[in-house]
Amino acid sequence: MKRIAVLPEGSVSHEAIDFLFDGEALDLQHSKLISDIFRAVDSGSVQYSVIPIENTIEGSVSLHMDWLVNEVDIPMQAEWVYPSIQNVIGHGNEFVTDDGTYDFGKITKILSHPVAIPQCQNFIRQHSPDADLEGVNSTAEAVEIVKKNPGKGWVAIGTKLAAQKHGLDIMAERVTDHDNNYTRFVLIGHEPVDIPREPDHVKTSLLVTLPEDAPGALHQVLSAFAWRKLNLTRLESRPTKKRLGSYYFYIDVIETVDSVLLTAAMAEIEALNCQVRVLGSYPCYTYPSRK
């Protein structure tokens, strides 16, 4: 049975891992902190860890990307995209009105993961503009905190799974600003993973660091992919954290790392005095397609 570290029961990450393995029995090790999820696979206490890296509304989960790049050296073994369906969850009796609806104006505090709160900005502004907002370690943790603090007017933004686990009420369903709110997850680990279905495509993630003060260097890097007709699906700069104005580029290419074209492109980029690090070459699965 695969041993996998993932955020607490009822988190979006937890729902997402069940989708990837399609009901396969897994030995899930739940941890409260994403840093512990990274450490679990780094120390070898689990085979794989589940890391959310990008969201439709919020973009990159920078903290997690930085961990992948700076704190650990563990390859990405699979990627999948899963919907982040967020709900307002609380002790419904604190907010219920005479006509049986909920008065969201009575909410004093909204707790959730810092990536989930901005996904629901419109709902919050419209219904509970005066509520305090508090970021916690996961949507599942937010639901747990609300459960333990009745009578204070607190609600969480989280999954139905978490509401069920803690016996709380779903006061509003699907409250994200856009319906197509998806999160991109990666499975990291030292061994390739066996997933019992065909991927939608394969991808290679690269980290490219340009030589200092080289005009046109990024253009030359992109040309190495362009003239080989290699399809890039992500290009993002992140600070190297060494000095202000110094960046590395995170590049996703639809190709396996050992393909002749990608190998040649990487060699060309290295010949430009760039550093190239392969973060992983892996199968990608898109919800809800199951081949």
Ligand SMILES: O=C(O)C(=O)C[C@]1(C(=O)O)C=C[C@@H](O)C=C1
């Ligand atoms: O808090 C959770 O439920 C998580 O799985 C984490 C996480 C994230 O880090 O991006 C995952 C997806 C959600 O959209 C919001 C939060």
